[in-house]
Amino acid sequence: xxxxxxxxxxxxxxxxxxxxxxxxxxxxxxxxxxxxxxxxxxxxxxxxxxxxxxxxxxxxxxxxxxxxxxxxxxxxxxxxxxxxxxxxxxxxxxxxxxxxxxxxxxxxxxxxxxxxxxxxxxxxxxxxxxxxxxxxxxxxxxxxxxxxxxxxxxxxxxxxxxxxxxxxxxxxxxxxxxxxxxxxxxxxxxxxxxxxxxxxxxxxxxxxxxxxxxxxxxxxxxxxxxxxxxxxxxxxxxxxxxxxxxxxxxxxxxxxxxxxxxxxxxxxxxxxxxxxxxxxxxxxxxxxxxxxxxxxxxxxxxxxxxxxxxxxxxxxxxxxxxxxxxxxxxxxxxxxxxxxxxxxxxxxxxxxxxxxxxxxxxxxxxxxxxxxxxxxxxxxxxxxxxxxxxxxxxxxxxxxxxxxxxxxxxxxxxxxxxxxxxxxxxxxxxxxxxxxxxxxxxxxxxxxxxxxxxxxxxxxxxxxxxxxxxxxxxxx
Amino acid sequence: xxxxxxxxxxxxxxxxxxxxxxxxxxxxxxxxxxxxxxxxxxxxxxxxxxxxxxxxxxxxxxxxxxxxxxxxxxxxxxxxxxxxxxxxxxxxxxxxxxxxxxxx
Numbered sequence: 001x002x003x004x005x006x007x008x009x010x011x012x013x014x015x016x017x018x019x020x021x022x023x024x025x026x027x028x029x030x031x032x033x034x035x036x037x038x039x040x041x042x043x044x045x046x047x048x049x050x051x052x053x054x055x056x057x058x059x060x061x062x063x064x065x066x067x068x069x070x071x072x073x074x075x076x077x078x079x080x081x082x083x084x085x086x087x088x089x090x091x092x093x094x095x096x097x098x099x100x101x102x103x104x105x106x107x108x109x110x111x112x113x114x115x116x117x118x119x120x121x122x123x124x125x126x127x128x129x130x131x132x133x134x135x136x137x138x139x140x141x142x143x144x145x146x147x148x149x150x151x152x153x154x155x156x157x158x159x160x161x162x163x164x165x166x167x168x169x170x171x172x173x174x175x176x177x178x179x180x181x182x183x184x185x186x187x188x189x190x191x192x193x194x195x196x197x198x199x200x201x202x203x204x205x206x207x208x209x210x211x212x213x214x215x216x217x218x219x220x221x222x223x224x225x226x227x228x229x230x231x232x233x234x235x236x237x238x239x240x241x242x243x244x245x246x247x248x249x250x251x252x253x254x255x256x257x258x259x260x261x262x263x264x265x266x267x268x269x270x271x272x273x274x275x276x277x278x279x280x281x282x283x284x285x286x287x288x289x290x291x292x293x294x295x296x297x298x299x300x301x302x303x304x305x306x307x308x309x310x311x312x313x314x315x316x317x318x319x320x321x322x323x324x325x326x327x328x329x330x331x332x333x334x335x336x337x338x339x340x341x342x343x344x345x346x347x348x349x350x351x352x353x354x355x356x357x358x359x360x361x362x363x364x365x366x367x368x369x370x371x372x373x374x375x376x377x378x379x380x381x382x383x384x385x386x387x388x389x390x391x392x393x394x395x396x397x398x399x400x401x402x403x404x405x406x407x408x409x410x411x412x413x414x415x416x417x418x419x420x421x422x423x424x425x426x427x428x429x430x431x432x433x434x435x436x437x438x439x440x441x442x443x444x445x446x447x448x449x450x451x452x453x454x455x456x457x458x459x460x461x462x463x464x465x466x467x468x469x470x471x472x473x474x475x476x
Numbered sequence: 477x478x479x480x481x482x483x484x485x486x487x488x489x490x491x492x493x494x495x496x497x498x499x500x501x502x503x504x505x506x507x508x509x510x511x512x513x514x515x516x517x518x519x520x521x522x523x524x525x526x527x528x529x530x531x532x533x534x535x536x537x538x539x540x541x542x543x544x545x546x547x548x549x550x551x552x553x554x555x556x557x558x559x560x561x562x563x564x565x566x567x568x569x570x571x572x573x574x575x576x577x578x579x580x
Contacts, residue, residue: 013580034539034558035539035558036508036558036560046488046508047508047509047510047560048491048507048508048510048560049490049491049492049506049507049509049523050489050490050491050506050507050509051488051489051491051510052487052488052489053488056486056487056488057487058487058488058556059484059487078509082558115536117540117541118536119535124535127530127532127535128533129521129522129523129532129533129534129542130521130533131535132533132534132535132536132537133535133536133537135536135537136535136536136537136557137537139537139538139557140512140516140534140537141484144508144509144510144513145483145484145487145488145490146482146483146484146509146513146516146517147482147483147484148482148501148516148534149482150481150482159578171484171486172484172486186537203558219575229530231522232521232522232533233521269540336488343486384542385532385535385543386542386543388526388527388528388530389574417542417555418542418545419540419541419542419543422541422542423535423536423540423541424541453542454542456551
């Protein structure tokens, strides 16, 4: 494989828009993505072989996405689907796995647009088959044309789960309820802060109306506190929450469902940035642990850019604007494009972006997970799904001196499993913050090493001497 | 009991049928479907048992959590949520070591 000048990791709105700018400026660019089709979560395309009616209400942004992908391809962008990025090295090169073969790419510029994942919320029974994330439901319905179950409960916080619930209803799914953990009052206050964001308020209203019309019960200040079933989900227990999301005793109610979708807002995917040694900070207004970046979306590591949810939770429009900025900037560093025009376009995009980020800060604030919810975790509740470490065992095995996330990882083995901390890191972080009285910022993060994802020894052996040295360990 | 009712008919048209094998039993899926979709559509929600013996299935649905891993054509820890079915593919839903017989 002869590497292009620029590699973009992630083919969602941010990655596509970044690649388009790079290609238009005349540089070669590849976009790597793990899924079978480009588009990411937002511009999701149905899997190859599966066709969906254009303008289907089941897959809202697919047509828009198809247009963006086509536009990028026509400009010369090459999309490489089903490619897994599993490592990054001191010289800035990337290790990938494509069709079972490991390869190393050494692009001059790297744009990280790896998106986000649902913030984990643990409670008794959350590992039962039938308990999935709202993102999983979205991927199944839109990408696969499959309903996740026959009787679905949605619980979480934020507009995303309402959008997914509406999508499930439009696809013919039966929803037993949608539970928003925030009180109605807290949302009204958010609404007031969003005065002028008519398009968004309208979107929210539209989803709401779809749910009302289908007779789906909506509840505020309520969530699922237990998932029950023999081997798989059969029932959930819901309860009312106070302002701090602490369960109000005596409000429990049991309801039969076969599927529970959890949508507790999002956390940025930053592992690749961290593996590359980019500086990260803990910033709740951007959704948690995020890479530091310049006005041109360049991280602390020269030539490495971060855009979209990876750079902080801010939505698809912000991702596209950030992608545009990074794409123009990366091309310019390669000596491509017209500098005066580039500066003007970056400046215009930044003005638009500022508005988006202001809005995102409100959302990240209102839809943060409040600490009361941690009280749902009992001694028997699993906190690390991969290594099956329960909260009771975690407390037993954590040494007194282990007061950072990385030290806890070493002593308790949370984050040692297949997902390499993707799921448990923010959850364990919140628990550790409660135990130690430290802030999330003081806890640091798991130390990241390659491989980020499991690869076979055979694939690794094929790579042999071409494997570059790993990045130096970051000093804490 | 037919489980095909989870496949959405409205607005979607499926590709060619694809025959795979799950734990030795034949299963019909469709081109473009992931292994997870084929399992869920057939009513299988338990994709594996952990070494500790607890059942697991689909969770994140986007390749992040590795909870939905199955064995595909002899390769272990394959994420069923992002792996597309291929004709003749042999899928095994893992059991903990030494418990092969204990499961139904």
